[in-house]
Amino acid sequence: MPTYRDEAVILRTHKLGEADRIVTMLSRRNGKIRAVAKGVRRTSSKFGSRLEPFMVADVQLYQGRSLDIVQQAESLGAYGSEIAAHYERFTSASAMAETADRLSDAEATPEQYLLLVGGLRALSRGEHDARSILDSYLLRVMALSGWAPALEDCARCAAPGPHRNFVVQLGGLVCGDCAAAGAPRVAESTLALLRALIRGDWDAVDAAPAADTAAASGLVSAYTQFHLERGIRSLAHVGSDREGTR
Numbered sequence: 001m002p003t004y005r006d007e008a009v010i011l012r013t014h015k016l017g018e019a020d021r022i023v024t025m026l027s028r029r030n031g032k033i034r035a036v037a038k039g040v041r042r043t044s045s046k047f048g049s050r051l052e053p054f055m056v057a058d059v060q061l062y063q064g065r066s067l068d069i070v071q072q073a074e075s076l077g078a079y080g081s082e083i084a085a086h087y088e089r090f091t092s093a094s095a096m097a098e099t100a101d102r103l104s105d106a107e108a109t110p111e112q113y114l115l116l117v118g119g120l121r122a123l124s125r126g127e128h129d130a131r132s133i134l135d136s137y138l139l140r141v142m143a144l145s146g147w148a149p150a151l152e153d154c155a156r157c158a159a160p161g162p163h164r165n166f167v168v169q170l171g172g173l174v175c176g177d178c179a180a181a182g183a184p185r186v187a188e189s190t191l192a193l194l195r196a197l198i199r200g201d202w203d204a205v206d207a208a209p210a211a212d213t214a215a216a217s218g219l220v221s222a223y224t225q226f227h228l229e230r231g232i233r234s235l236a237h238v239g240s241d242r243e244g245t246r
């Protein structure tokens with residue numbers, strides 16, 4: 001298949017030479033794709049802004065020896081401008097794109113593509129608090145990759161819950177026997193919010209008090225950073241600016 005077509009979210013771009021860009025995408029059927037978009041930085045480019053971060057496009061690519069080449073791109077979701085116009089949406093979208101970029105080829109499934117498109121669409125429309133959209137996305141990314149935090153039974157010995165000690169390194173809630181002395185205890189209302197975020201129960205998420213939203217965000221951020229090992233740079237920008245937004 002020298003030429004192929006797919007739907008893709010643009011995760012990031014970087015300059016190549018005078019006028020070209022290398023575009024990293026998460027596609028629906030072909031996992032992650034890195035491709036050259038020729039002439040994209042000229043004002044006369046036929047791609048326009050369709051290959052900017054957070055845009056969703058129907059792309060036709062030519063399979064090159066090392067990098068593929070973008071031949072056509074039609075917009076399927078112009079989410080970029082509505083996201084970039086709001087700082088909180090932008091930082092959340094950046095963390096989502098960075099997380100998707102970190103998926104291995106085996107993890108870059110159609111489900112991950114649909115999850116990311118759904119999250120970016122919700123951000124662009126301002127459907128919910130931007131940080132909650134990010135938190136829900138991160139929890140569901142982890143769940144699809146088999147790393148969902150334990151929120152019922154003990155993550156270590158499977159003793160039936162309810163438990164209240166959340167230990168990031170052990171994989172979520174742990175029982176009193178497995179928790180080290182001084183392990184942080186999480187409020188039941190915060191745990192209920194985490195479950196709502198992972199289910200996508202937005203009525204419950206939107207109704208949650210700010211204190212639970214902030215506590216859940218802290219846990220999701222710590223859990224995600226630990227389990228994605230290297231940490232997500234963009235997450236450093238989303239935590240502190242939520243004050244005053246609710």
Ligand SMILES: [Zn+2]
Nearest residue numbers: 154157175178
């Ligand atoms: Zn246990």
